[in-house]
Amino acid sequence: MTEAFLHYLWQHQMLDKRLDTTDGQPVVVIRAGDLNRDAGPDFFNARISIGGVEWVGNVEVHLRSSDWNAHRHSADKVYNNVVLHVVYEHDAEVFMEDGKIPATLELRRFVHPAVAANYEMLMSPGIDDGIPCAKRLPSVPSLVLSSWLDRLVIERIESKLEVVHRLLDESRGGWEKTCYWLLARYFGGKVNALPFELLAKATDKGLLARWRDNPHRLEAILLGQAGLLDGSFLDDYPNELQADYEALRSGAALVPIDPSLWRLFRLRPSAFPAIRISQFAALVAAAPSLFSTLLTITDVRQMEHLFDCEAAPYWNNHYHLDKPSARSCVKRLGHQQADILIINAWVPLLFAYGMAIGQQFYKDQALSLLQQLDAEDNAVVRQWCAAGIKPDNAAQSQALLQLKNAYCSGRRCLDCRIGHNIIKQSK
Numbered sequence: 431m432t433e434a435f436l437h438y439l440w441q442h443q444m445l446d447k448r449l450d451t452t453d454g455q456p457v458v459v460i461r462a463g464d465l466n467r468d469a470g471p472d473f474f475n476a477r478i479s480i481g482g483v484e485w486v487g488n489v490e491v492h493l494r495s496s497d498w499n500a501h502r503h504s505a506d507k508v509y510n511n512v513v514l515h516v517v518y519e520h521d522a523e524v525f526m527e528d529g530k531i532p533a534t535l536e537l538r539r540f541v542h543p544a545v546a547a548n549y550e551m552l553m554s555p556g557i558d559d560g561i562p563c564a565k566r567l568p569s570v571p572s573l574v575l576s577s578w579l580d581r582l583v584i585e586r587i588e589s590k591l592e593v594v595h596r597l598l599d600e601s602r603g604g605w606e607k608t609c610y611w612l613l614a615r616y617f618g619g620k621v622n623a624l625p626f627e628l629l630a631k632a633t634d635k636g637l638l639a640r641w642r643d644n645p646h647r648l649e650a651i652l653l654g655q656a657g658l659l660d661g662s663f664l665d666d667y668p669n670e671l672q673a674d675y676e677a678l679r680s681g682a683a684l685v686p687i688d689p690s691l692w693r694l695f696r697l698r699p700s701a702f703p704a705i706r707i708s709q710f711a712a713l714v715a716a717a718p719s720l721f722s723t724l725l726t727i728t729d730v731r732q733m734e735h736l737f738d739c740e741a742a743p744y745w746n747n748h749y750h751l752d753k754p755s756a757r758s759c760v761k762r763l764g765h766q767q768a769d770i771l772i773i774n775a776w777v778p779l780l781f782a783y784g785m786a787i788g789q790q791f792y793k794d795q796a797l798s799l800l801q802q803l804d805a806e807d808n809a810v811v812r813q814w815c816a817a818g819i820k821p822d823n824a825a826q827s828q829a830l831l832q833l834k835n836a837y838c839s840g841r842r843c844l845d846c847r848i849g850h851n852i853i854k855q856s857k
């Protein structure tokens with residue numbers, strides 16, 4: 431038994447209907463009150479009839495009555511307007527600061543054993559890596575599940591808004607600039623997110639737009655700004671890029687970022703920074719006003735196609751400048767990476783835009799894009815599939831990721847609609 435569970439039982443009145451105080455007075459709860467997570471009594475503004483007299487006031491909840499003394503409430507005037515002391519076990523008579531004895535309700539007499547057992551099952555140790563309620567999921571109505579997933583996907587998007595708002599602040603509300611920075615960040619993946627973001631910030635979007643018809647020069651600017659064109663090269667291609675970059679450098683006041691920021695560790699060669707930068711240059715060439723372009727795209731396949739850009743032909747048989755590779759292949763970003771950009775960058779940005787201008791339409795469009803994408807395939811999603819919940823699309827797989835990471839892993843079953851449904855079963 432935990433105090434959090436007692437709060438939950440009281441808040442949802444998951445108790446037998448016929449209640450009485452420890453001194454035998456019948457209790458009827460008209461209003462459980464508002465849960466207070468700050469200092470002071472646990473529930474404010476409750477309305478309770480005790481022994482036929484209606485009271486309006488606060489409710490304090492404890493595991494044992496003696497906790498009242500342990501928490502020094504007997505010396506605190508704030509607790510003088512407690513109308514009911516709700517405890518799991520009544521082990522001591524207590525007094526308020528004004529000398530009165532609070533009416534006390536002992537919950538252990540009124541909690542259905544099945545409800546307590548369901549909670550115990552959810553909290554039982556030893557299943558931290560999996561989904562603690564997996565065996566009980568089939569008993570949860572599909573409507574409960576689907577409405578919960580609809581809510582969780584929004585939470586998942588909201589959890590990604592912090593970086594959007596940070597970039598939006600830094601760009602002083604410039605949506606185009608934020609879009610360009612954010613997409614650059616996600617082009618870098620987990621490993622090179624920071625240098626990619628710094629690269630985008632160090633490279634004026636206007637300059638790139640000016641050279642939109644010259645992909646070679648775009649690549650030269652971005653690779654030069656990434657600090658990857660320093661030194662001397664043997665191949666013609668990097669020498670040409672270097673010459674292009676140097677020709678612009680002083681006139682455009684270009685200052686490269688620190689090249690030591692780039693990381694190759696644990697990266698597949700196809701995700702090496704120079705290749706990703708070449709692909710990013712191709713994206714900028716295809717849509718210099720990225721934000722305005724993306725706003726017009728409602729079909730996710732069209733968006734995947736735009737993001738699935740191709741690195742310059744030099745990279746077909748190179749992973750590094752001047753170092754030919756044994757295998758040759760066209761280096762496209764790929765649909766999987768394009769989907770990652772849509773899910774993690776564009777959808778949150780579009781959602782934030784809808785919020786900022788008060789247009790539900792854009793928030794719906796963000797959700798629609800997720801619904802059009804295939805569900806992701808990763809370790810967490812596979813756990814849900816093994817438990818019998820198979821997502822139909824990326825909106826549902828994102829919701830399941832949110833559920834596992836933000837609820838199951840922290841055992842927040844009392845805040846979860848599935849947990850709520852399971853706990854009250856057999857009541």
Ligand code: SF4
Pocket residue numbers: 552561562563564833837838839841842843846847848849850852
């Ligand atoms: S948080 Fe919800 S889904 Fe996760 S284990 Fe608890 S009840 Fe189940």
